[in-house]
Amino acid sequence: MDYSRIINRIGDHWENKFGKKIFKLNFHGNFTCPNLDGTISSNGCIYCSMKSLEPFIDLDENNQIEDHIKYLKERNGAEAFIAYFQDYSSTYPSGRIKDRLSYLKELYTKAVSHPDVVGISVSTRPDTITSKELDLLKSLNTDVTIELGLQSINEKDLKWIGRGHTVEQFTDAVELIFSYGFDIVAHIILGLPNETDHGIFELAEFINTNKISGLKIHQLMVLKGTRLEELYTQNKAPDILTDSEYFRRLGLLISNLKKDIVIHRLYADAPKKDLIAPLWCSNKTGLQDKIFKYFIDNGIRQGNSLKHL
Numbered sequence: 001m002d003y004s005r006i007i008n009r010i011g012d013h014w015e016n017k018f019g020k021k022i023f024k025l026n027f028h029g030n031f032t033c034p035n036l037d038g039t040i041s042s043n044g045c046i047y048c049s050m051k052s053l054e055p056f057i058d059l060d061e062n063n064q065i066e067d068h069i070k071y072l073k074e075r076n077g078a079e080a081f082i083a084y085f086q087d088y089s090s091t092y093p094s095g096r097i098k099d100r101l102s103y104l105k106e107l108y109t110k111a112v113s114h115p116d117v118v119g120i121s122v123s124t125r126p127d128t129i130t131s132k133e134l135d136l137l138k139s140l141n142t143d144v145t146i147e148l149g150l151q152s153i154n155e156k157d158l159k160w161i162g163r164g165h166t167v168e169q170f171t172d173a174v175e176l177i178f179s180y181g182f183d184i185v186a187h188i189i190l191g192l193p194n195e196t197d198h199g200i201f202e203l204a205e206f207i208n209t210n211k212i213s214g215l216k217i218h219q220l221m222v223l224k225g226t227r228l229e230e231l232y233t234q235n236k237a238p239d240i241l242t243d244s245e246y247f248r249r250l251g252l253l254i255s256n257l258k259k260d261i262v263i264h265r266l267y268a269d270a271p272k273k274d275l276i277a278p279l280w281c282s283n284k285t286g287l288q289d290k291i292f293k294y295f296i297d298n299g300i301r302q303g304n305s306l307k308h309l
């Protein structure tokens, strides 16, 4: 089955846009987050575990970039790359760095200087992106995507997470980023404690009617070393979704999303050593096929329920 007929997949979108098979290069930067460094809070989001992110390439190690590019070309047929910064808030360097903007400029410039890199994607929070960082990104003269954490449009759930920002701050950031002509990808989580089916319809409508071009969808996960792990071990965490319930909620969302919203991710995965629950996402091999089988069996395609909104 051709999955591209079911959802608008990022790989296909990139191939249409750049005429090449694109992969991301995950770069490391010296970043932190205002929700961890005490600016907003020191607690972080309830599920925050930066350890579980994929390994990063150190830009100061030239061989690492070349080795990675060679590997992705040979193994996956990659033809070009997006420089990707995703750890912590990737527009928010550590407080130890005196001139934060100069640091960002040097880091981003280095990342896009490789001839095979055709764009940059930066993941951050709505409250850590201003016209200063956006001007800097514009000056790189490359394709820019900003990934922006939203997680939920339910303010109760944002408080439960301890996000430290509101939905309004997210929409303000979207307006600002859109004025630069950059693509905006929202990160959202399904399975938060106050989520309802109606809330999922409202979320789809929110995505469809704001200037959001793409979506990364994750299930709520309990990872080791997080505040959520503490709640989970005390039986105070919300029910963690089973795979079939996650597929159902995902189907509701996907079928109510406009077809031009690009789907970057349908689920999160984490290394087994860091994952407590749900265990169904510990083995990503086969999970994507299971999700698409659910979509096919239930007649779900992106946008095919939009008339119900």
Ligand code: SF4
Pocket (backbone or CB within 6 Å): 032, 033, 034, 035, 036, 043, 044, 045, 047, 048, 049, 050, 087, 088, 089, 125, 149
């Ligand atoms: S915004 Fe990201 S880095 Fe900051 S506390 Fe939340 S999950 Fe962690």
